[in-house]
Amino acid sequence: MTKASINPEKARRAASHPERPGEKCRAEPGKFLPVIDRDRCEGKRDCVEVCPHGVFEVRRIDDADFAKLSVLGKVKSVVHGRKTAYTPAADQCQACGLCVVACPEKAITLLPA
Ligand code: SF4
Ligand code: SF4
Numbered sequence: 296m297t298k299a300s301i302n303p304e305k306a307r308r309a310a311s312h313p314e315r316p317g318e319k320c321r322a323e324p325g326k327f328l329p330v331i332d333r334d335r336c337e338g339k340r341d342c343v344e345v346c347p348h349g350v351f352e353v354r355r356i357d358d359a360d361f362a363k364l365s366v367l368g369k370v371k372s373v374v375h376g377r378k379t380a381y382t383p384a385a386d387q388c389q390a391c392g393l394c395v396v397a398c399p400e401k402a403i404t405l406l407p408a
Pocket of ligand 1: 331336337339340343353379380397398400
């Protein structure tokens with residue numbers, strides 16, 4: 296698991312969001328999976344700052360993922376320093392839903408694994 300680096304204020308705001316999906320962190324790890332739309336992601340780390348299980352990391356986008364972006368997605372990616380979110384500890388997700396409502400770009404969907 297990557298180290299969680301929580302921003303308590305952002306996490307609190309996300310926790311009380313009326314559209315928060317998921318299982319309130321009661322799901323068994325690995326039953327749900329956060330999926331990132333890289334055409335939307337701007338790499339500003341809100342997901343990293345609210346996930347209680349250290350699922351996310353933000354880093355330079357892989358060349359193969361960059362190649363799959365739309366034209367607009369490529370432009371956005373370059374403007375944002377080619378940063379994007381990855382989920383190296385996706386198997387730790389317990390479906391709290393915080394990342395979904397914290398993401399300012401609506402780039403995260405929580406899906407059954
Ligand atoms: S919060 Fe959303 S836009 Fe920001 S890094 Fe995470 S997935 Fe990308
Ligand atoms: S729903 Fe999002 S914030 Fe919650 S545990 Fe899963 S990846 Fe982390």
